Amino acid sequence: MAILPIYTYGAEVLKKTAKPVKAVSDELRELIDDMFETMYQANGIGLAAPQVGVSLRLLVADISMIEEYAETAPMVIINPQILSTRGEATMEEGCLSIPGVRETVTRPKLITLKYRDENFEEHIEEIDGLMSRVIQHELDHLNGELFVEKLDSKTRRDLKEELEAIKRGDVEAEYELAEK
Ligand SMILES: [Zn+2]
Numbered sequence: 036m037a038i039l040p041i042y043t044y045g046a047e048v049l050k051k052t053a054k055p056v057k058a059v060s061d062e063l064r065e066l067i068d069d070m071f072e073t074m075y076q077a078n079g080i081g082l083a084a085p086q087v088g089v090s091l092r093l094l095v096a097d098i099s100m101i102e103e104y105a106e107t108a109p110m111v112i113i114n115p116q117i118l119s120t121r122g123e124a125t126m127e128e129g130c131l132s133i134p135g136v137r138e139t140v141t142r143p144k145l146i147t148l149k150y151r152d153e154n155f156e157e158h159i160e161e162i163d164g165l166m167s168r169v170i171q172h173e174l175d176h177l178n179g180e181l182f183v184e185k186l187d188s189k190t191r192r193d194l195k196e197e198l199e200a201i202k203r204g205d206v207e208a209e210y211e212l213a214e215k
Pocket residue numbers: 129130131132172173176
């Protein structure tokens with residue numbers, strides 16, 4: 036397994052619409068393992084493939100380090116599609132691709148998600164709580180969107196300098212960042 040450098044705000048790969056995964060190959064399994072290792076090393080709870088420079092519709096999530104969710108199994112999510120949503124929830128979010136920035140974002144509370152797992156088996160599941168939040172955030176990455184784009188214009192203005200600095204590569208994190 037390997038720890039992969041994380042692409043940050045401004046990187047082209049984070050602006051692209053990622054391509055569907057066609058099959059689970061050994062190469063893809065290795066990427067999944069590397070993504071988990073990279074996420075754990077960075078103390079993240081979710082990571083999308085574009086964040087490690089791979090433009091595929093794949094994400095991993097593990098929220099079990101949070102006490103309340105200790106029993107929640109890690110998830111490998113391939114080609115996700117939100118079929119429906121319910122409710123609304125407001126939560127603070129951060130992103131490994133935007134080190135140091137945390138802001139409150141409102142999103143649907145519950146999602147009905149169609150996806151394939153690491154064996155390429157299809158599932159349709161209702162997902163609530165923090166896992167719903169993480170999946171929605173990571174799914175945005177597959178569509179070239181970042182959570183800071185969901186913020187109101189004032190908050191975005193306040194963040195402008197910080198984001199510009201990240202874009203320039205003028206940023207530090209406790210994990211490896213991809214070179215600009
Ligand atoms: Zn993110």
